[in-house]
Amino acid sequence: MRWLISVLVAALVLIGITAPASAAPDGTLALASTALRAGEPITATYSTPRPHAKNWLGLYSDPGNGPVDEKYVGPSTAWTYLTAGSGTATLPTDGLEPGDYIVFALAQDGYQWLAAPVKLRIAGNAPLHFVTETFDLRNARALTPYQATVRGVVRGDTDGVTFREAAGPQWAQVSADGSVTGTPRLSDVLRPSRVRVEARNARGETSTATISVEVRPPGLSLVPELRTMSFNLWHGGSQVDGGREKQLSTLLKSDVDVVGLQESSATSTRELAEALGWDYHQAGTDIGVISRYPIVERKQPGTGPLSVATRVRVRLDDHQDVVVWNVHLGYNPYGPYDACFGKMTQEQLLANEERSGRTPQITAVLQEMRPDLATAWRTPVLLTGDFNAPSHLDWTPRTRRCGYDTVPWPTSVLPAQAGLRDSFRVANRNPVTTPGTTWSPIYPIFTGGYGHDSHKGEPEPQDRIDFVYYAGLLGVTDSKTVVEGKPAAVPNHRGNAWPSDHAAVLTTFRTSAL
Numbered sequence: 001m002r003w004l005i006s007v008l009v010a011a012l013v014l015i016g017i018t019a020p021a022s023a024a025p026d027g028t029l030a031l032a033s034t035a036l037r038a039g040e041p042i043t044a045t046y047s048t049p050r051p052h053a054k055n056w057l058g059l060y061s062d063p064g065n066g067p068v069d070e071k072y073v074g075p076s077t078a079w080t081y082l083t084a085g086s087g088t089a090t091l092p093t094d095g096l097e098p099g100d101y102i103v104f105a106l107a108q109d110g111y112q113w114l115a116a117p118v119k120l121r122i123a124g125n126a127p128l129h130f131v132t133e134t135f136d137l138r139n140a141r142a143l144t145p146y147q148a149t150v151r152g153v154v155r156g157d158t159d160g161v162t163f164r165e166a167a168g169p170q171w172a173q174v175s176a177d178g179s180v181t182g183t184p185r186l187s188d189v190l191r192p193s194r195v196r197v198e199a200r201n202a203r204g205e206t207s208t209a210t211i212s213v214e215v216r217p218p219g220l221s222l223v224p225e226l227r228t229m230s231f232n233l234w235h236g237g238s239q240v241d242g243g244r245e246k247q248l249s250t251l252l253k254s255d256v257d258v259v260g261l262q263e264s265s266a267t268s269t270r271e272l273a274e275a276l277g278w279d280y281h282q283a284g285t286d287i288g289v290i291s292r293y294p295i296v297e298r299k300q301p302g303t304g305p306l307s308v309a310t311r312v313r314v315r316l317d318d319h320q321d322v323v324v325w326n327v328h329l330g331y332n333p334y335g336p337y338d339a340c341f342g343k344m345t346q347e348q349l350l351a352n353e354e355r356s357g358r359t360p361q362i363t364a365v366l367q368e369m370r371p372d373l374a375t376a377w378r379t380p381v382l383l384t385g386d387f388n389a390p391s392h393l394d395w396t397p398r399t400r401r402c403g404y405d406t407v408p409w410p411t412s413v414l415p416a417q418a419g420l421r422d423s424f425r426v427a428n429r430n431p432v433t434t435p436g437t438t439w440s441p442i443y444p445i446f447t448g449g450y451g452h453d454s455h456k457g458e459p460e461p462q463d464r465i466d467f468v469y470y471a472g473l474l475g476v477t478d479s480k481t482v483v484e485g486k487p488a489a490v491p492n493h494r495g496n497a498w499p500s501d502h503a504a505v506l507t508t509f510r511t512s513a514l
Helices: 002-014 187-192 243-254 269-275 304-308 335-340 344-357 358-373 409-416 421-428
Strands: 028-031 033-036 042-047 056-061 078-081 086-091 099-105 118-123 134-136 146-149 162-167 178-184 191-202 206-213 225-232 258-262 279-285 287-291 295-299 309-316 319-329 381-386 464-469 475-484 504-510
Touching: 028 099, 028 118, 042 056, 042 099, 056 086, 056 279, 078 086, 086 162, 086 475, 162 409, 187 319, 187 409, 206 421, 225 381, 225 464, 243 287, 243 504, 258 269, 258 319, 258 381, 269 279, 279 295, 279 309, 279 475, 287 309, 295 464, 304 358, 309 358, 335 475, 344 358, 358 381, 358 409, 421 464, 421 504
Parallel strands: 033 118, 134 206, 225 258, 319 381
Antiparallel strands: 028 042, 042 086, 056 078, 056 099, 099 118, 146 178, 162 191, 191 206, 225 504, 258 287, 279 287, 295 309, 309 319, 381 464, 475 504
16 A cells, blocks of 8 residues: 555655655656546656656545645555656556546655656546435525535536536526526425426536425524434545546435545545535644534644544524534554454553554543533534444443453543433444444455564454434434445455445434523
């Protein structure tokens, strides 16, 4: 895995075993074509006065998702080594989303430029189509102007795409750019507002979808039900073919309102939000939040233990906000491996939780959340994330996990002590009948590492490590894990309909009491 190679190289540099090339980009890089269709290979011609067996060519989505500052940002979508001082190289584009990309020639398994990067555009080779045939847009209020968009949820050959309304209520209009606008009447709250939208590209291909808009009456809550998801994108969705479309399909089918994202690889948060016509906050290169409703406050990650968390405030209505915290806690050492393979004592497990950084991280995050938690009775608080650790609610005498009666995993005990509730366990109280496993739908077998290589090939400890916590006047009406289809296990995962190595968690809250 290239991200692991880069981490190892960086470590070697720090201890002085090797040093990266320090010269300015003095080579050349050119592409045979800067306009391709998905499936057509990228052919690059290059030269460098600094040949090395580990120089390499990397393809990244553009803008932003690449070593633009000669530093690691996220994984490449395709790569190959450039072993000579000059020559040609090819990169595959099979399964890539249509859009803008950029090619970098980079030095010695690192991220220093050998030449100026080159941009290109990849067009879709699939027929024009909506990601899903039916989906909901944000709620509308009667007598109030409304606006949403469907432009970003068509895929395939979108060259010259335009939109029109094929059928729908009198109040709704669909413009050629995919905007849905209008002012619902009072009478529109009495019937569903369903709009049939047609998309047409320059080749004359068409696709249609039915969108629904719930029209709420004046004076009542605009969002009486809030659907919240925690979703690890697995390196931005780059690990499966057509990952971006599959992510969009998941979000639309789930009819979700607010999503905490992990492993967003710098650009996925923005790209998903723009496709959906939503608001977003990207925090660093890993975590982000997207919201169907406006984000009115944003907080960047802090330093040290707080670097794994971000905060936004979402305005659901004129007098109805919700604060959303999103985290991605440290991953190594991993508690279930230490418990199930290492057979450590409870004291050793808790010491390793501290060593992993997770305990300091969740402690610091909860300390930072204290002002929000103190006013959660007025403004509800959500905490989403990939915690990379189980819950003490799942390791009980009834479950008897790996021989343990109980384990007080700090990343779940401390939120509970701070007044947060685990929405999945509120809705599904029995961990025996409803385990809620999120790690992992594609790793049934342990593949090694984490200090437990002797157990490679044994069953992977399956556990619930992704969460939606809450505090305040919210009522949980449902919570479930989300996985599309029956994903094939690694290494046969590229064609999976599900784009992640985690299951997502989707919780529906009742907000009408606010």
